[in-house]
Amino acid sequence: MNFKKRLKCYASILAVVISIMTTVSSTVFAETITNISEDILNAKSSKTITVPAYSSYTVSTTTKLSKLIIEQGASITAPDGYSVTLTVNGIGKEIKPGTYTGNVVLNVTKQNVVEYKNGNLTHYFKQALYVDSNGVAKDKSVLAMITQGKVTNNSAENIKITSEEQNFNGIYVSGGSYSINGAKIDLTGNGGNDFAGYGAAIMSTGEGTKLVVDNSEIYTHGAIRPAIIAAGGSNMIVKNSKISTQNGILPSNYIPNVQLGLMKTAPWMLGIIGNCRATNVLGENTTSTYINSSISAEGWGVLSTDDCRNIKLTAINSDISITGESGYGAYSIGDGVDSFYGSKITVPDYALIITGGNGVFAASTRENINMLNKTLNLGLTSKELNSIKEKQTIVKSGRFGVMWHGNGSLKITDGTIFDTRKTLLLVKGASANIDVDGSKGAQLKSGNGIILQLMDNDDPGPVMVNGMMLNIGVYKEPTEPATEDTTHNKTVITEGKDTIAKFSNIELNGDFYNSTRGGTVKNIFTGMEESSSKNLYLKFDNSKITGVISSSTAKHAKDTIDARDYKELGEITNTPSAAVNNGVIVSLTNGSTWVVKGKSYLTSLTIENGSKVTAPEGYKVTMTVNGVQTDITAGTYTGEIELTVTSNN
Structure with a gap:
């Protein structure tokens, strides 16, 4: 092949390559969308528009420019029912004072x-x-x-x-x-x-x-x-x-x-x-x-x-x-x-x-x-x-x-x-329904040793100011002790009100607390007093639990919490204590074992045949029910239940 033929062949190949590259690098539209103007997408324009200071320019159709100058205080608008968008070299820009050059398009759309x-x-x-x-x-x-x-x-x-x-x-x-x-x-x-x-x-x-x-x-x-x-x-x-x-x-x-x-x-x-x-x-x-x-x-x-x-x-x-x-x-x-x-x-x-x-x-x-x-x-x-x-x-x-x-x-x-x-399951003044099945290897690991905490909601809520719900509320720790709610049964479960948690086929190391204060509150719609007290029900099925399970009193690190201390919310210290309105109901079934690691207060305890309550090695656990020393055997116990762990020495 002589030089001219080779050159012609190379030129043909180059043209094909350029054509392919152009096709790849440009936007390609299907037949139904072929009416998009190439002038908008690719063609160059020598047109320049200057919008004088403090004036308004209305653009009625999509307009391609090489240069757009928007002087101080000027604006660009579209007709009623339409919007205008500025793009420069395909990038969307805010329409504001400045000089724009290149592939400048004022896009008018419905x-x-x-x-x-x-x-x-x-x-x-x-x-x-x-x-x-x-x-x-x-x-x-x-x-x-x-x-x-x-x-x-x-x-x-x-x-x-x-x-x-x-x-x-x-x-x-x-x-x-x-x-x-x-x-x-x-x-x-x-x-x-x-x-x-x-x-x-x-x-x-x-x-x-x-x-x-x-x-x-x-x-x-x-x-x-x-x-x-x-x-x-x-x-x-x-x-x-x-x-x-x-x-x-x-x-x-x-x-x-x-x-x-x-x-x-x-x-x-x-x-x-x-x-x-x-x-x-x-x-x-x-x-x-x-x-x-x-x-x-x-x-x-x-x-x-x-x-x-x-x-x-x-x-x-x-x-x-x-x-x-x-x-x-x-x-x-x-x-x-x-x-x-x-x-x-x-x-x-x-x-x-x-x-x-x-x-x-x-x-x-x-x-x-x-x-x-x-x-x-x-x-x-x-x-x-x-x-x-x-x-x-x-x-x-x-x-x-x-x-x-x-x-x-x-x-x-x-x-x-x-x-x-920190606490793995944190329930704030709500009714939670929890189902954990460890039969296929599920694991719950808590760094602070608390698996489940039922506590009062420490969200201070918004403050209404001129019709706006502003985030300026402040949480304040209660200073008075909880008052007994005589309408509340601490030994009975109420679905939709209490927290119910079932753990099956799993080994757990950690504590479970109910620190809610409860009491009665006035219904803003009916004006009637209603109980806000909540129980915690824990059912363990073929499981082993090592830890404290108890009603408790809770305290934040700070008595007053605002937006600056947002991470203090949910962070509380528990002190196991007898239930006031915060019942704790425990059921051990299907060969479950509870290894009690510290003082625990319950309001109901059910131990099925084959299940047991024990203490860590070298310790023993004892139980009183309504102040009476009681052997820990299969059965159901209700009232003020206190479990105490002491050394065997």
């Missing part, structure tokens, strides 16, 4: 009006990609921000979205089924309302909506700037992805509050700080599932639920972590169920907070995963199911394991391991 009724708020969402049951809505999508990949009415492949504008949403899916694969989303700046999803990186909403996110990376940096929001009865599925959020800086005039839609920081009364929840589940019958993914938040919480009912939040073989100094792994509210299968939870404060919800900690066995695939409508293929390795759930917490801030249930099973520095 407003996505979202009402948050519980907060009486209306938000005007803007998003890079808006999808409904008909597919991509170009008139609501800032497509100039999608700088690579392929977008169709059914999926988005390998797209990239970057924005530095506050409140901007990355992808909003409302209706139909849609999939996102290989996305890279990076949002900087504060969000607007994480009860509504205002400012989320990816959001699904609406009954019948199914959104699958796979092999994607999502980063946000800002207050209330969640990475993932599932809402309105939708089904959100996140697989093989990395999600990371960082706290932001709130305006100096922000006052911490717990007002729905206006809360922008963690309520310190939970014993945590931070201002960005990584994810949130909202609405009724919403489902959100994370599979083989890494989800982290700097503070506040990782997997949150709020303003919802009957939701399902599930993590399968995923890593859930707080990267900063404070926060929780998950929150369960509104009859929802938070479930963890084969996942690792690493947190400084709580693995899970329950406020009217439920929690499940189990292994990612084939049986469990098949069940979840069906009940959660995950749509996992046989290949995907086979790729999910069986793992146990592991919890490592710098303080507590699970904290109840309201009624709810907890199930710990399979080979789940809880390893906490």
Whole structure:
């Protein structure tokens, strides 16, 4: 081949390569979305616009520029019913005074009006990609921000979205089924309302909506700037992805509050700080599932639920972590169920907070995963199911394991391991229903030696100021001794009021306390006096317990606790003492053994045949019932029960 022919051949090959590279590096749209102007996405413009100082410029259609100058006090708006978004070289920018050069686009889109009724708020969402049951809505999508990949009415492949504008949403899916694969989303700046999803990186909403996110990376940096929001009865599925959020800086005039839609920081009364929840589940019958993914938040919480009912939040073989100094792994509210299968939870404060919800900690066995695939409508293929390795759930917490801030249930099973520095199960003035099954190796390890603590709620609550619920309450330790509630039976269990815990097939080393004060309170609706007293019922089935089980009096390290001392909440010292209103009911069944390590006060004790109460080696335990020395044999004992451990020497 002569030189000219070779040169011609090389030129042809080079043209093909350039064509392929151009195709890969540019956004590619399906036939149904081909009307997006190349002038917006790729073409260059020599047009320059200057917006004079203190003037307003209205842009009626999407406009491509090479240079935009916004002078001091000037603004850019869109016609009524529309919004304008500034992108520079494909990156979303705040519209503020300055000079912008390069591929500058003023994107005009129809407003996505979202009402948050519980907060009486209306938000005007803007998003890079808006999808409904008909597919991509170009008139609501800032497509100039999608700088690579392929977008169709059914999926988005390998797209990239970057924005530095506050409140901007990355992808909003409302209706139909849609999939996102290989996305890279990076949002900087504060969000607007994480009860509504205002400012989320990816959001699904609406009954019948199914959104699958796979092999994607999502980063946000800002207050209330969640990475993932599932809402309105939708089904959100996140697989093989990395999600990371960082706290932001709130305006100096922000006052911490717990007002729905206006809360922008963690309520310190939970014993945590931070201002960005990584994810949130909202609405009724919403489902959100994370599979083989890494989800982290700097503070506040990782997997949150709020303003919802009957939701399902599930993590399968995923890593859930707080990267900063404070926060929780998950929150369960509104009859929802938070479930963890084969996942690792690493947190400084709580693995899970329950406020009217439920929690499940189990292994990612084939049986469990098949069940979840069906009940959660995950749509996992046989290949995907086979790729999910069986793992146990592991919890490592710098303080507590699970904290109840309201009624709810907890199930710990399979080979789940809880390893906490402080109290493992912390029930604050609530009714908890707990089931721990150690038949497959579950372990509970408490660094401070307390397995379960039932205590009074030390949340001081918000203070109403000019119609706003502000986080300025102060907890004050009671100074008077508890007064006996004559209407309360300390030997009887009342479901929905008392805390009921069953431990089966497990060996436990640690203590169990009920330090609630109880008494009577006036019902604000009826005006009648009602009992607030609570009993603790512990049933041990084929288990061994080494520790103290007792009613107690409790004391915080500080008598007065405000926001500066948020970590003092839940931190109490117990002194075993006879029950006033805080009954402790113990049942030893199926060959269970209780090795009593110190003074213990009960109100009811049942010992089945084959079960026993003993003391550590070299010690002996004695029991009095209503002040009468009583042999510890099989039977049921009620009243004022006191167990004492003394040396054999």
